[in-house]
Amino acid sequence: MLPSADTLAQRQLPTDLSVEQLAEQCRVSVRLVRAHQSRRLLHPPRRVGRRSVYDHSHIDRLELIQRLQRAGFSLAAIRALLQTGHNAPELALAWHAEGLAMRFPSPTDTSDPDLQVEPEGVADLHAQPGAWEALESYGLVSRAPDGNWHGTHPVLVAVGRRAREMGLPSTEITRLQLRVAAAALELSREILEAFTPIFALRAPAPRPGDDAAENGLVSDRTRLIEDYAGMSSVATALVSATFEVQLSRVVRGVVGIPSAPV
Structure with a gap:
């Protein structure tokens, strides 16, 4: 596979970059670079004598931060993802991209069939009175201004699809989702109560x-x-x-x- 234009451009850059060169390459201000460093979003540069030296890893990190911000992640969320390590930021971006396509059209909406997720399962959900509203109350789906529903977590959508493929009826999937959500909500509150006093003391x-x-x-x-x-x-x-x-x-x-x- 041929290298991209961005990759070629990076190869033509010097190995050691000043903060001004880094900012210019990433199309940001020097002030923003330093702000990301102070927030520990960007790893510190190397010291060469009295100079602070950046390299291509700093370019990659700044570009990743920009991608996450464009996807709607806050700086606090980005920092948590970066601290998690491994492929957490890329996984979060993949989930976000898939989430954008998780539209559950109503049975009469044929405007964009490519965005339909589990048409059979969606039809079953529409046939269950109050099912969408119940799922919405636990944050599992949300309703768009156009009246269509959206899944809020692609993993849950995938789990529902797999359970349906195994033969579990949609009504039972919905019932289990709601029961697990209710139990998880109560458990989350209990965990939060356990940690909050510790955090408050700090x-x-x-x-x-x-x-x-x-x-x-x-x-x-x-x-x-x-x-x-x-x-x-x-x-x-x-x-x-x-x-x-x-x-x-x-x-x-x-x-x-x-x-x-x-």
Whole structure:
């Protein structure tokens, strides 16, 4: 495969870049580059004598930040994704792109059949009184101004498709989605209650008459956002792994396989 024009342009750049060259290459201001560094979105440059030297990895990072921002991710969310590491930012972008196409047209809407997701399942949902509204109450779908419904998480759409392929009726899929959503909502509140006192202890109380920014409240708010982003990944892993273990135990019992020794 031939290299892209952007790749060729990068190869023609010097290996060591000044902050001005980096900003020019990414079509941003030097001030924005430094702001991303202060927010720890952009890794620091190398020091060569008295000079700060950037390289192509900084270009890649700035371009990734720009892509995430264009997709609607906040800087706090971008930082959490970058800290997660691996392919989390690219996965988030893929989910977002798929989410844009997750339109559930009404049975009478044939304006863009290519965007239909599970036409049979959608028809079944339309046939269930109040199903869309119930799913919306848990944030699983949203309604657009044109009256069409959209899935809010592509993984859930894929799970519904797979369950339908395995023969589970759409009404049962909806019932399970709502039950799991209700249980997850209550569990999320309980996890939040457990973590909140710990996070609150880290935030100093404001002093009367102090400006919020001068008192560090802006940075404290940013840190709290990061705390909750970290809590989210821990809680998700905890719930996912625990559910997997318990489901495995139930399945083993049903099919007659002894549980693995502890």
